[in-house]
Amino acid sequence: MRNDFLKVLGLTMAVGGVVACGPSEDPQLEEQPVDALSVRQAVSESVGNSADAVAEGLAFLGESSLFHDYVWSSSGDSACVGEPVEPPIPGEEAGGEEPMPCEPEPVAPFEPDFDEERDEIRRVLEERIFADENVETASETEVTYLLKGEVVCAEEEELDRAECEEEVDALEIRLKARSFAEGEVDIDVMVGPDRLSPLSMAFGPARVAADLDLAILKDAAEFMAAEMGEELDASFPQTMSGRLSAELSKSGDEVALSVAVGQAIALAGEMFSVDIAASPRALEIRSDSAARELSFEVDMGALALNFPTGDVEECYDVEVPGEPGNYEFNCEVVEEGYQMGAALAGIKGALSFLAAEDRLELRGFGLGASPAQVFVEGEEVAALDFNADHGRSLDLDLAKDGDDIAISMSPGLDLELMLALYRAQDVISDLEAWMLDDVLSLVIDGDASPALRVGEAGVKVERGQLMMSSESADVVVEIEAGMCIGEVEPAEGSAEHPMSAVGPVACEQ
Template identity: 25%
Template structure:
């Protein structure tokens, strides 16, 4: 009898604890979590972005080498000219107190609370025709069409967790699909998008407005997170938390057929950037997993299938130290592109050296040196006809920088083989070049639009 009684009270206590753990936070706790967590995170983010560390990447120096090695480096050059993060921070007002106040007044109020941690997002919030210039609060007049749409969509936000770690999930439509959520703590903010929930929401909302559901398949979850590691020290990460699988096409088209567009990518921490404003360091890393893309043919272009094994690499910048790129590669096998089922391009990075390489960039008296380890062996095959492109005077089929301490130096618009051996192999072969330590290379025109590298006298 006593044993039965003990079991009863144990089960009752366990059930009560589970109910307590699942209990939604009260409105006062939600408002507290928003206010204290935004106030803790955002100032450190701004301080890190405004520090000198976020502007220390000397990409302009590296661009010149790519321009000489390959005349199609426009994308690299464009990226090098993008303003650095502190300029964005300087033009943006990340006022944590104002943002928290606006949310607590206009969304997470007692009046909007529907119970169980669910808050209605009113048409007033989304459809106001005017806003208070000081607080940003919505005015009384609404866009009527917008208000009707909001009432159909029934947007709500569900709060869970507690003030220390608060999760806010957007609910859309009668089925309350959860496409997006935000998790806040004093040290981190994470934004997540569930692609399956997003597709379900799109379908249901299309029905609500009398449209026709798109021919769409979506699965996976992606996240953007920001963590405070210390004073002026933050890291931002982009992650595929669950493998992504997307497909879409015209209505009636089989999503597995050649006429559909498809994208798939494995779960991975795709990229990260860490800025330490105190130590004046910056570290950026990429680790994209295996990715495939299918683009259907149209009147102008063939069907394209890209098989990308991955993208890896880490950039490290520190005061008084060379810029270092480590682990640069394209995964553990060849990157391939097929056009209408025919192999159109193949790229291999260091197939005989572990499929990755490191680069150390050093600048001295106007000269920029690029030392690679263990070697750089880039092999390429391109079929222009398969891609529907005109033939070129020549194709580069291999770039090889190897030997003892292989290093190239860019100076006065020329490339010097400082140490090791550098070769460019082409098809046809007469446009290639082979240079040893101490020799220099310069661009020579073949015709009005094409150049090649040739051995030249080194500048003094």
């Protein structure tokens, strides 16, 4: 699990720049001389440098106890599981030695290392993709590769090699390489006889960039499926449009991944849809190894999702009729799936992790100018209004203080959650009564910078006050500074509601 987490963290930055600001082509720039050797070297070195830059840019996270204790240690399963003790045979006494108490395995230090993956990717690029045998045409300023099955599939198992070669040859995948800056190479990926080009990439000594056209990607996918005599999976979008670009770059001690939605993205299938507004600075992840700081900045416009949930099944063994003692596995649907949707007016904010100080800073976080919504079968069942009384924006600081976590915020927190799940009772089972129709609120204010402390004593209000309420249950919970949030005896005659059993308690020393 921890290795998976490490790869995800690294590849979010390293691969993000490759699969998604775009190539360096500029009509005012002159094309530079290129040949197969310079293309191969530029691409391979760029990929290698990018992997090394990401590893170096993340290494300082291992110095932070906040990251180690609450992120890295939690990403794996270190729970101690003892050896099962077999019960004694009936009529006999238990024998054997008492089992030794087990201890959780120690957590390995956080040490990002992508050397193995980096070397393998470089080898494949050099030997299977940008190999001399794949060169179709070459001029002083352009090299075009036509991927050949016998080269690309050379390492496939013998039984699969012929099929692999046939498919690669049928797809006519070309890579057109040019250069518009010394030491850099731009690659246009083209598919089929019409040379559909959904993806353009740029490789330089200190950057990898890419630009993806979703409409052309759909055309290319349809061509590829037809050539292989297959139908696209039912989950593949029937309509696709929009442009997505990304760039991974290194400058001095800084490594940055920037992602932009150049044109609004619209994906739609038989039962799902995704709409994302154009956002020139949708996401930026920046690592500064000298300052020991990792930052994330998001500035996205409206987002809307619509998707089906899966059926809920119960499975069990059933004895085969007429065959005593013979069972077969059987499943039946106990709850059918339904359509869900979500809509955000936007999401914006900057999160910085200062490893040397074991501190997180969140600045200007907000969810747009209107409440976030959740839908079931087209009906609104929940809406979250975020900091409507505080400019719909929040600043928050989180730091490790001994064994506790100290949290302060400005100007305060004001959440209001509308629940109307009664509109979905016919498709969602096991809904509790309080979920059906209510307005819940959480307010933390009463000070210019309200503060909480989270630790073994629970959640303590350090400055200001915390108030929770339920409109339908007519419950109001107030926690003053110096008190903790804890379980209390519900007031006589109070409605059955989770908040009825929550209130102020003295903090354990």
